[in-house]
Amino acid sequence: MTTAYSQDLAFSRDLFDTYDTYRETALTHRRFKQTDILPLIDKLKTDGRFEVTKVGESVEKRPVQLIKVGNGPRKVLLWSQMHGDEPSATMAIFDIFNLLRADGSFDDFKKQLLAETTLYFVPMLNPDGAERYQRRNALDIDLNRDAQRLQSPESVILKGLQQSLKPLVGFNLHDQNTRYSAGPTPKQATISFLATAFDQARSINSVRERSMQLIVGMNRVLQQFIPGGVGRFSDEFEPRAFGDNIQKWGTTLVLIESGGYPNDPEKQFIRKLNYVAILSSLKAIATDSYQAESRSEYNTIPENERYLFDVLVRNAQMMRGGKPVTVDIGINRYEVNVGNAATFGYRSTIEDFGDLSTFFGIEEVDATGLTVSPGLIHADTLRSLADLTKYRLDSLLQQGVTTFRLAAPSRATTHAAPVHLLQPTTSAVRPVQTGRIPTFLLRRGNQLRYVFINGFWLDVSSGSNKLGTGVVE
Numbered sequence: 391m392t393t394a395y396s397q398d399l400a401f402s403r404d405l406f407d408t409y410d411t412y413r414e415t416a417l418t419h420r421r422f423k424q425t426d427i428l429p430l431i432d433k434l435k436t437d438g439r440f441e442v443t444k445v446g447e448s449v450e451k452r453p454v455q456l457i458k459v460g461n462g463p464r465k466v467l468l469w470s471q472m473h474g475d476e477p478s479a480t481m482a483i484f485d486i487f488n489l490l491r492a493d494g495s496f497d498d499f500k501k502q503l504l505a506e507t508t509l510y511f512v513p514m515l516n517p518d519g520a521e522r523y524q525r526r527n528a529l530d531i532d533l534n535r536d537a538q539r540l541q542s543p544e545s546v547i548l549k550g551l552q553q554s555l556k557p558l559v560g561f562n563l564h565d566q567n568t569r570y571s572a573g574p575t576p577k578q579a580t581i582s583f584l585a586t587a588f589d590q591a592r593s594i595n596s597v598r599e600r601s602m603q604l605i606v607g608m609n610r611v612l613q614q615f616i617p618g619g620v621g622r623f624s625d626e627f628e629p630r631a632f633g634d635n636i637q638k639w640g641t642t643l644v645l646i647e648s649g650g651y652p653n654d655p656e657k658q659f660i661r662k663l664n665y666v667a668i669l670s671s672l673k674a675i676a677t678d679s680y681q682a683e684s685r686s687e688y689n690t691i692p693e694n695e696r697y698l699f700d701v702l703v704r705n706a707q708m709m710r711g712g713k714p715v716t717v718d719i720g721i722n723r724y725e726v727n728v729g730n731a732a733t734f735g736y737r738s739t740i741e742d743f744g745d746l747s748t749f750f751g752i753e754e755v756d757a758t759g760l761t762v763s764p765g766l767i768h769a770d771t772l773r774s775l776a777d778l779t780k781y782r783l784d785s786l787l788q789q790g791v792t793t794f795r796l797a798a799p800s801r802a803t804t805h806a807a808p809v810h811l812l813q814p815t816t817s818a819v820r821p822v823q824t825g826r827i828p829t830f831l832l833r834r835g836n837q838l839r840y841v842f843i844n845g846f847w848l849d850v851s852s853g854s855n856k857l858g859t860g861v862v863e
C-alpha cells in the first residue's frame with residue numbers, strides 16, 4: 391500500500407511540475423465570461439476524441455454544453471460554476487482538456503483513463519451568473535437550493551444529466567469564502583472538500599463512503615503543496631442542494647471548494663491545485679485504487695472554521711469617552727464589480743472590534759503602543775474624480791491625508807487610486823467603529839506610523855505597504 395501511495399504522490403508531483411505546459415493561456419483571471427470559453431470548446435469539436443453536445447440553455451438562452459471524452463465503464467460527471475462567481479475549477483477544466491489533447495505526455499495515464507472511464511464535463515453551468523460575476527442565475531435563484539423545486543433551466547439540465555447518465559462519481563466544483571481557515575488556525579483553507587450527506591442522520595453508505603475515500607486520496611496529494619491548507623466543509627444535510635440530492639440519487643458526490651491562498655487574488659495557484667487534485671482523483675477512479683483508502687481518515691481533515699480576517703490590527707489604543715482603551719480591529723475587504731463585472735474594486739469594512747485575540751489576520755499589523763485616529767480630510771473639495779490627478783497622492787499619504795470631499799455626486803463606488811472619497815451628502819465625521827470603512831491612522835505620539843485607506847495600508851516608516859483600491863462613500 392505504501393508503494394501505491396508513493397506512486398500516486400509522484401504522479402501528482404509530476405502533474406504539478408509540468409502544469410505550465412498545459413495551462414490554458416486564454417484564461418488568466420476569474421472574471422471571464424462564456425464568450426471567453428466558447429472558442430475553447432469549439433476547438434475541442436475539431437478533436438475526434440471529444441464529443442460536444444448542447445444539453446440546454448440558460449435563462450438568457452446561453453448554451454450549456456456537455457463535453458464527453460473517453461469510452462470506459464466508469465462514468466464521471468464534472469460540473470463547475472453553478473455559482474457564477476466561482477470560476478476557479480472552470481479554468482482547471484480547460485487545463486485538463488489541454489493535457490488530454492497533448493500527445494506524447496502522460497500517455498500511459500491518459501490511455502488508461504480514457505479506457506476505464508468516460509468523462510462528462512459541464513464547464514460553467516451558470517453562464518448568466520458568470521456574465522454578471524454573481525452567485526445566482528438570471529432568475530436570482532441560487533441553483534444549489536433548486537435541486538428539488540427545479541425552477542431554473544440550469545437545474546433541470548444538471549438533474550437530467552445525473553438521471554440519464556447515472557454516473558458513478560460526480561464532481562461538484564465551487565469556490566468558497568477566502569476567509570475560511572483549516573481548523574482553528576491562521577492557515578487559509580485553500581481547498582476544502584465535502585462528502586455530502588444524503589440524509590439528516592448523515593449516514594454513510596457505499597455511495598458516500600466512496601466520496602470519503604476519494605477525498606482522503608486528494609487530501610494526501612494536496613498536503614504536499616499546501617501543508618495544513620486543506621479543510622473539510624460541514625456535512626450538515628441541506629435538502630435543497632444538488633450535492634446532497636445527487637448523493638441520495640446514487641452518484642458518489644465529491645464537493646471541491648476553492649478557497650483562498652496568500653497573494654493569489656485571481657486564484658491561479660488554486661486553479662493549479664484543482665487540476666492536480668481532480669486528475670489524481672480521476673486516476674484513482676480509473677484504477678479503483680481509492681478502494682484501499684480508509685474512510686476514517688476523512689474525519690482527520692480539519693473542519694472549515696471562521697477564524698480569519700483579511701487584516702487584523704492588534705493591540706491598538708483608542709480614546710473612548712475620554713479614556714484610552716485597547717482594541718483589535720478586524721477588517722474584511724469585499725470585492726465590488728465594476729462596469730460589466732469584467733473588473734472590480736474593493737469596499738472594506740470594520741467587521742469586528744474589541745478583543746479579537748482568538749482570531750487571526752491573513753495580514754496582521756502589530757499596533758502595540760500606537761493610537762488610532764481618523765484619516766485627515768484634504769481642505770480642497772474636488773469638482774470631479776478627474777481632479778485627483780492634480781495631487782501627489784503618495785506624498786499626501788505620508789502626511790496622513792486619506793480623504794477628499796466631492797462637490798458633485800459620483801456614480802463610482804470604488805476608485806483605482808488609494809484614496810477615500812466622500813459624496814457631497816456623506817458626513818465628514820469619520821468614526822472608527824464596526825460597520826465603517828477602515829480609513830484611519832496609527833500614530834506613536836505625534837509620529838505617523840500607519841495609514842489605512844479602505845482596509846489597505848501603508849507603513850509610513852518603512853514604506854512597505856499593501857495598498858489597494860480606493861472607495862467612494
Ligand SMILES: [Zn+2]
Nearest residue numbers: 473476564565
Ligand atoms: Zn458555490
